[in-house]
Structures are given as structure tokens and as C-alpha cells.
Amino acid sequence: MAIDPSREPIVVVDDLHIIYRVYGSTSGGKGTAATAMLRMVKRESGPQVKEIHAVKGVSFVAYRGDAIGVIGTNGSGKSTLLKAIAGLLPPHRGGVYTDGQPSLLGVNAALMKDLSGSRNIILGCLAMGMTMEETREKYDEIVEFAGLKAGFIDYPMSTYSSGMGARLRFAIAAARTHDVMLIDEALATGDAKFKQRSQAKINELRKDAGAVFLVAHSMDVIEETCNRVIWLDDGRMRMDGDPAEVIEAYISATTK
Template identity: 70%
Template sequence: MADAVKEKVKVSSAPDGSAPPVVIDPNREPIVVVDDLHIIYRVYGAGGKGNANNALMRIVRRQNRPSMKEVHAIRGMSFVAYKGDAVGVIGTNGSGKSTLLKAIAGLLPPQQGGVYTAGQPSLLGVNAALMNDLTGERNIVLGCLAMGMGPDEVKAKYDEVVKFAGLKDGFIQLPMRAYSSGMGSRLRFAIAAAKSHDVLLIDEALATGDAKFRRKSKAKIDELRKEAGAVFLVAHQLDSIREMCNRVLWVDEGRLVMDGDTDTVVDAYVEATGK
């Protein structure tokens, strides 16, 4: 990494590879604190096929369950996100971006370290899990209720959600299984955006949207940033990250490579990976 870049951004890996201690800026309001976070997935039955022979061998060897493989997906990450931050998370496939978001949402228990959030984190699409067999209309109502809105609030917001999603005429009355992936993600985003969130986590949800929808989403994210604490966005499209984020975390093999302002980190990432 170029020395000039190192000077501009806080590089989060200590020389021995361990996560440095978190330092909180006393002049800003911390919303998410990730402190030396480690996440390990345990995959059971990774050692072989689940057939009768293998089961017999396990009995003979007195193994009482299939072999287990550990995947150390997050290997000591520390950072602080402050009020008003829109944080982009970039990295190659399998680098740990989605795992980091799930951990911030509280869906994965840390093996070591911790995640502290001021307020309730919402992972887009999970908090309002939509149902394929129900119409868009029913999903809006159920999704908004699932996010904690009252029936009157849902009624008041309904038209706004439909307008924001901007589906073709008549689609809102069709079951969601009839939607394209882009239409599904528009509706998911529109539902999530109907409520202000303390911490909003968006994982690739905008990837399938077209340019016009991305522009609308950016305006919405800016609005949410003002009301909410912080927004995190995972995306492979670096354009979305450049448009929507003021700060970027570059993740590789479960570690933070760089944490800094958007252009500096994205430029360094492009230079390093050629993407």
C-alpha cells in the first residue's frame, strides 16, 4: 500500500495482524462500535457424504457426529461508525462483508469481541421478511407491521411505499413470486425506507435496481442518514458505493484492510484488485 494512502486513512490491522483497540472520537456520537470482532461458522458434516457407510464408520470409530469444519469469517475487526455515517463495505467474494452486516444486526454470535449499537439495527429484507406467495400489497402491510409500525401508520405510509417502489401497473396486486429480482428488491427497499432506523444495514439490495431507482435510493439513504444513526451498504458495484457513502471499509479475508473516506479507499481497492 502506498505510503501516501497510509497517511490518509486509518489502517486497521496492527503489524502482528491483531485488531487495534477501538478509539472513539469524543466530538462525535458513536452509533456502532465493533471491537475485535471474531465470527466463526461451524459447518457440520463437512468431512464426507452422508451415506450408510460413513454412518457405520462413525459408529466403528465412536464418533458421535459428522466431522465439523470451522470457517473463521471475521478475524478481528474494530471500527466505530458515527451518527450520520453512510458506510460502504467492499471486498472480493467471500471476504466477509455479509457476515459483518449480519453480526452488526445481531444475527450471528461473536466468537470473541463484540458489537455495540446505539438503538436497533435493521438488516434490510430480514426485519421485514417478505413472502413470495403474498401480493406486494399484503407484503407492504405485513412488512411495515413487522418493523413495529401501528396499523394507522401503515395506512398512512402505504401509498408512499407503493410510489417509491414504482412497480409497473397492477404488479402490486400480484404475488411476489411473479416479480423480477429487481422488482423484489425495489419493494424490499421501499418497505424498509418507510420507517426510520437507528442503524440500517443494506446488503446488495440495490444491486438489481436500475440507474433511476439507484438515484431515488441515494436520496432516500441521505434522508435516512439524517434521521437514522448510521447506514451500512454492501455492494459490488463501486459506483453505488461512491454515490451513496461518505466512508468505506475494505474487507479482505475477514480483516479490515482499510477504513477511510470513500474515494481514497475505493481508489486503493481498484488499484490493488484491478476491478
């Protein structure tokens, strides 16, 4: 893993291995009362542990100013990699080193559904470490960026569509500068105008912050937004390089 001495590293992933432990029934049946009783009658031992090797020996260096797209088929380890960089999953082997605090934004990022969008903006900004004054200054910008229809910002989040909720989450997260911003599928839920705004915001964050990682199934979004692409395949890195070259190789390999 070579390091470019002319650039400033902000994330180093060194021979990273992530292993999930999944608990399941030894009987192989569904978790019903009948199968539970059957296990008791047979005096079977407790749940069987199955290990899933989700990330296998991934190594790379991300530099300040990078916008890195992470692509791969479902189950290839993309979201797991982002969670490991964010510090949410401990490495089984290897390590992740970051210069600053990573922030993970996903479509399923938790906001309080019973509260209004307006209240969630305030809570979300305060949770990111912004002051109340900074939150007030950014409030109108967040609402406009999220593209919510008139009045919706005062409705409970439970009334929002998945796309509306995802746009608001992204708008809140983008309201402050992040050392390392990790975005998992958030751009896939917006319309063309929102995607353009999101791409412009990511370019802005690249200038003011550290690095941006983006997981998305849309190759157009990845190519237009990122200066570099990492392709994961079954937990291993297949390629790391120029977006056009990596995406072309990925499409060629997955459409055969």
C-alpha cells in the same frame, strides 16, 4: 481504536471475531445413500466439524449520520459483518455495541411469496412497529418508490422478478426511520432511476436516523452514497476512510 469526542458514536465494533461451524462428512463424499451406507459399514464417527473464521479482529466506530460502504471480494466477510451488527450472529470473541435497534435489509429478506405485494407492504410495516394509520399514510409512497408497474402491487410476490421483489423490500424498509440500517446488495438489483431514488433515500435516512451500512459490488454506488468506506479482505480490515481513497486502493489491489 480512537473515538472522536466531537461526534456521537452509534455502533462500536471491538476486536470482533466471527467463526462459523460447518458440518460435513468425514468420508469426503457427497451426501448420497451409498456414502451414508459406506460410513455405517466402516463405522465412521459422526459428521466432521470444520471451523471457518469469517471475521478476524475487526474494530471501528460508526457515528450518527455516517453512511458506511463495506467492500471486498466474495467471501471477505462483508455480509457476516452486517449480520453480526444486526445481532444475528454471536461473536466468538470481541463485541458489537449499538445505540438503538439495527435493521438488516438483504435481497433475500423474507416476504410471503404467496401474498400480494400490497399485503406484504402492510405486514412488513406492521412488523417494523408502525401503526396501521402510519402504514396507510406510507402505502402510496412505498408503491411509487418501488416503481412497480400498474397492477403488479396486487399480484402475488411469487410472480415478481428478483429485482421487483428487492425494490419492494427496500421501499418497505425505507418507510420508517431506523436507528441503524444495514443494506446488503439491495441497490444492485435496480435500474439507474431506482439507484438514484435509493441514494436520495439513504441521504434522507442519514439526516433523520443513526447510521447506514451498505454492502454493494458497484463502486459507483458506494462512492456516490457513502461518506466513508471499510475494505474487508479475508475477514480482516484493510482500510477504513475516505471513499475515493479506499476504493482506489481496493481496485488497484484486486485488478493486478
